[in-house]
Amino acid sequence: MKDDHTTVLARLAPEPVPRRDFLGLSALGAFVGALFLAFLGIIRLPRVVVSASPSRKFRVKLPESLQPGEPFVPPGRNVVLFRDSEGVYAISLVCTHLGCIVKPSPNGFECPCHGSRFAPDGHVIGGPAPKPLPWLAVSLEGNEVWVDGNVTVQPGTKARG
Amino acid sequence: MEPRQAPLKELWSHLREAPRRFKESAFRSGPPVTDRARSEFVFNNLFLHIHPVRVHRWSLRWRTTWGLGVAVTAAFLLTLITGVLLMLYYKPYPDVAYQSIKDIHYVVPTGRFIRNIHRWAANLMVVTVFLHMARVFYTGAYRYPREFNWLVGLGLLVLTLGLSFTGYLLPWDQLAYWAITIGANIAQSPRELTDALGITPYFDPGGWMKTLLLGGPEVGDESLIRFYVLHVAVLPLALVILMGVHFWRIRKDGGLARPEDADALLGPPRDLYPVFTDVPTKTYHLAAIVRGRSPAVNRGPENTIPSMPHLFYAECAVFMLTVFLTVLAAIFWNAPLKEIANPAVPENPAKAPWYFLGVQELVSHSAFMGGAGIPLIVIIGLGLIPFLDRETEGTGRWFGGPGGQRLVLVSAVFGLLSVIAIEAFAIQFGWLRQWFPDIPQLIITFVNPGTLLVVVYAIFSLGIVHRYRSARAGAVALFTCFLCGFVVLTIIGVHFRGPNWGFYWSPADWPKH
Numbered sequence: 001m002k003d004d005h006t007t008v009l010a011r012l013a014p015e016p017v018p019r020r021d022f023l024g025l026s027a028l029g030a031f032v033g034a035l036f037l038a039f040l041g042i043i044r045l046p047r048v049v050v051s052a053s054p055s056r057k058f059r060v061k062l063p064e065s066l067q068p069g070e071p072f073v074p075p076g077r078n079v080v081l082f083r084d085s086e087g088v089y090a091i092s093l094v095c096t097h098l099g100c101i102v103k104p105s106p107n108g109f110e111c112p113c114h115g116s117r118f119a120p121d122g123h124v125i126g127g128p129a130p131k132p133l134p135w136l137a138v139s140l141e142g143n144e145v146w147v148d149g150n151v152t153v154q155p156g157t158k159a160r161g
Numbered sequence: 162m163e164p165r166q167a168p169l170k171e172l173w174s175h176l177r178e179a180p181r182r183f184k185e186s187a188f189r190s191g192p193p194v195t196d197r198a199r200s201e202f203v204f205n206n207l208f209l210h211i212h213p214v215r216v217h218r219w220s221l222r223w224r225t226t227w228g229l230g231v232a233v234t235a236a237f238l239l240t241l242i243t244g245v246l247l248m249l250y251y252k253p254y255p256d257v258a259y260q261s262i263k264d265i266h267y268v269v270p271t272g273r274f275i276r277n278i279h280r281w282a283a284n285l286m287v288v289t290v291f292l293h294m295a296r297v298f299y300t301g302a303y304r305y306p307r308e309f310n311w312l313v314g315l316g317l318l319v320l321t322l323g324l325s326f327t328g329y330l331l332p333w334d335q336l337a338y339w340a341i342t343i344g345a346n347i348a349q350s351p352r353e354l355t356d357a358l359g360i361t362p363y364f365d366p367g368g369w370m371k372t373l374l375l376g377g378p379e380v381g382d383e384s385l386i387r388f389y390v391l392h393v394a395v396l397p398l399a400l401v402i403l404m405g406v407h408f409w410r411i412r413k414d415g416g417l418a419r420p421e422d423a424d425a426l427l428g429p430p431r432d433l434y435p436v437f438t439d440v441p442t443k444t445y446h447l448a449a450i451v452r453g454r455s456p457a458v459n460r461g462p463e464n465t466i467p468s469m470p471h472l473f474y475a476e477c478a479v480f481m482l483t484v485f486l487t488v489l490a491a492i493f494w495n496a497p498l499k500e501i502a503n504p505a506v507p508e509n510p511a512k513a514p515w516y517f518l519g520v521q522e523l524v525s526h527s528a529f530m531g532g533a534g535i536p537l538i539v540i541i542g543l544g545l546i547p548f549l550d551r552e553t554e555g556t557g558r559w560f561g562g563p564g565g566q567r568l569v570l571v572s573a574v575f576g577l578l579s580v581i582a583i584e585a586f587a588i589q590f591g592w593l594r595q596w597f598p599d600i601p602q603l604i605i606t607f608v609n610p611g612t613l614l615v616v617v618y619a620i621f622s623l624g625i626v627h628r629y630r631s632a633r634a635g636a637v638a639l640f641t642c643f644l645c646g647f648v649v650l651t652i653i654g655v656h657f658r659g660p661n662w663g664f665y666w667s668p669a670d671w672p673k674h
Contacts, residue, residue, distance in 0.1 A: 046372070046376065047372055047376075048383065076505055078504075097528055098342070098343045098350075098524065099346040112661055113662060114524060114525040115663060124594065126594055128527055128605075130357070130602045131356065
C-alpha cells in the first residue's frame with residue numbers, strides 16, 4: 001500500500017535529479033576540481049622566479065686603440081662593441097636562429113652552427129636566421145661603457161660621450 | 162601414525178634436504194622435458210610469463226622479425242645496467258659533471274669501459290628501434306588488431322630519442338652544451354612563427370617550452386638537473402611502462418602478424434618437436450566467452466611449438482649477439498669527450514648526435530619547420546597509417562600489399578633522387594634569402610628545401626594511392642620516401658657539413674685554423 005503511494009508520488013513529481021546521481025556528480029566534480037587546482041598550483045613549479053644566471057648588465061672599458069669598425073668582445077660576454085665617430089654601440093652575438101654565438105668577420109658576422117650570415121649592422125644576409133641581431137642599450141659613464149643585455153634598442157642607436 | 166625419527170636425526174636430514182627443498186619452492190615445476198612442464202616453465206615464472214606458452218612457427222622464422230624487437234630490449238637493458246653503474250660516480254652539477262665524467266674515464270676502474278658500453282648500447286638502441294619500426298611497417302604488422310600497439314611503439318620511439326637527447330647534455334662538454342643549446346632553441350622555434358605574426362608578447366609557446374626545458378634563459382645548472390632527472394627517472398620509467406604495454410599487447414593481439422595462409426606456406430613441420438596437430442575437442446571454458454582475437458579462441462593451437470625451448474633460445478641468441486656487438490664496440494671505440502663546456506665559444510661545426518643530424522640539416526633551412534613542424538608532421542603521419550590503411554592483403558609478408566617489392570624500389574629511387582636534387586640545388590644556388598634579401602620570414606618558414614621535400618613526397622604518394630587504388634601502396638611509397646630522405650639528410654649532416662655548416666666533400670677539406 002505504501003509502495004503504491006510512493007510510486008504514484010514519484011510519477012506525479014519525479015525528483016529532478018535522483019539522489020544517487022547528485023552524489024555521483026558532486027564526487028566527480030570535486031575530483032576534477034581538485035585535480036585542476038592542483039595542476040594550477042604545480043604549473044608554476046618549473047618556472048623559477050629568480051634565476052642564478054650572471055647579470056646581463058655589465059660595465060666595460062674600451063681599449064684606447066679601438067678603430068672604427070673594429071669589433072671588441074669583452075671576455076666572457078656574448079656582446080660585441082664598436083666605436084665610430086657617431087658613438088659607441090653594442091650588438092648581441094647570440095644567433096637569432098638557434099642560439100649559437102656568431103663570430104665577427106670582415107663582412108659582418110657568421111654563425112658556426114647553421115651558416116647564418118649577418119651584415120655589420122646585424123641584419124640577415126644569408127642562412128636560416130629569422131631576425132636581425134639585436135642592438136643592445138649602451139650608456140657612457142666617463143670612459144666606461146654600460147651595456148644592458150636586457151634592453152634592445154633600434155638599430156643605429158649609438159651612445160655619445 | 163608413522164614412527165618418528167629421532168629429533169636430531171630428523172633435523173639433520175631436513176638440513177641436508179634444504180637446498181633441494183629451496184629449489185623446489187623457488188621453481189615450482191620440474192625440468193622442462195614434457196609438454197606440461199614446458200608450459201609450467203613459462204607461466205610459473207614472473208619474468209617469462211609475458212611470453213605465450215606456445216608460439217606459432219611463423220613467428221620463429223628469422224625472416225619474420227630478424228629479432229629486432231628483442232635487440233632493442235637487449236640494448237635497453239644494457240643501458241639500464243650500465244646507466245645505474247655510471248650514476249654511482251656521476252655528479253649532475255656544471256663543471257663538476259665534466260670532472261666526474263673525466264674521473265669515470267681515467268680514474269674509475271673499468272669506468273671508461275662501462276661508459277663506452279652505455280654509449281654504444283644507446284646508439285644501437287636507436288638504430289634497432291628504427292629498423293624494428295621499418296620491419297613492422299613493411300610486413301604490414303600495424304594493421305587490425307595491432308593499430309594501438311603501433312602507436313605505443315611510436316611513443317617508445319619518441320622516448321628513445323628523448324633519452325638519447327637528455328643523455329647528451331650530461332657530460333657537460335662542448336659537444337653537449339651546444340647540442341642542447343640548439344635543441345632548446347628548437348623547442349623555442351614556434352617563436353619564428355609568432356614573431357612573424359607579431360603575437361609573441363601575448364602568446365609565446367616557444368619561450369614557454371624553452372623555459373620549461375632549461376629552467377632559465379640559457380643552459381645552466383637548472384637545465385643540467387632537469388635533463389638528469391628526465392634521463393635517469395622520468396623517461397626510463399615511462400619507457401619501461403610503455404614497453405610493458407607493448408609486450409602485453411603483442412600477446413593480446415594474437416602474437417606476431419602472419420599471413421592468413423601461414424600454415425600452408427610453412428608446410429608440414431620437420432624436425433621440430435613437438436607440434437600440436439590435433440584440434441582439441443574440449444571447449445575452452447572461460448576462454449570461450451572472451452571476445453576478440455586472443456590466440457586460443459575458436460582455434461586449436463595447431464602449428465605452434467612450445468616457447469621453451471624454441472622461442473627462448475632464439476631470444477637468448479639475439480640477446481647475446483647484441484651484448485657481443487656492444488662490448489666489441491666498447492673495447493675498440495671510446496665514447497667521445499670534448500673540452501669542458503664554454504658558453505662563449507661554440508664548436509665549429511656544432512653537431513648534434515648523428516641521429517639528429519637529419520633534423521639539424523632541416524633546421525639549417527628553417528628552425529621552426531625543420532625542428533618542430535616537419536618532425537611533428539612525420540609523427541602524426543606515422544600514427545595515422547594504421548587507421549588509413551585498412552586493407553588486409555599482404556599482412557605478415559615482407560613488402561606485402563599492392564605493388565610489393567617493386568613499389569618499394571621505385572619509391573626508394575624517387576625518394577633518393579628528390580632529396581639529393583633539392584639539397585644539391587640549395588647547396589649550389591642558395592635559397593630565397595640570397596636572391597631576395599628583403600623577403601618576409603614567413604615565406605622562408607613555409608617555403609624552404611625541407612618543406613618542399615615533404616610536399617614532393619606527399620604528392621608522389623597521393624599519386625601512388627590513385628594509381629594502385631590502395632592506401633597501403635601510398636603508405637609504402639611515403640614511408641620509403643621518408644626513410645630515404647632521413648638517411649640522405651643524416652649522411653649530409655654527418656659527413657658533408659663542415660665549419661659554418663658549409664658543404665665540404667670531405668672533412669679533410671675543412672679550412673684549417
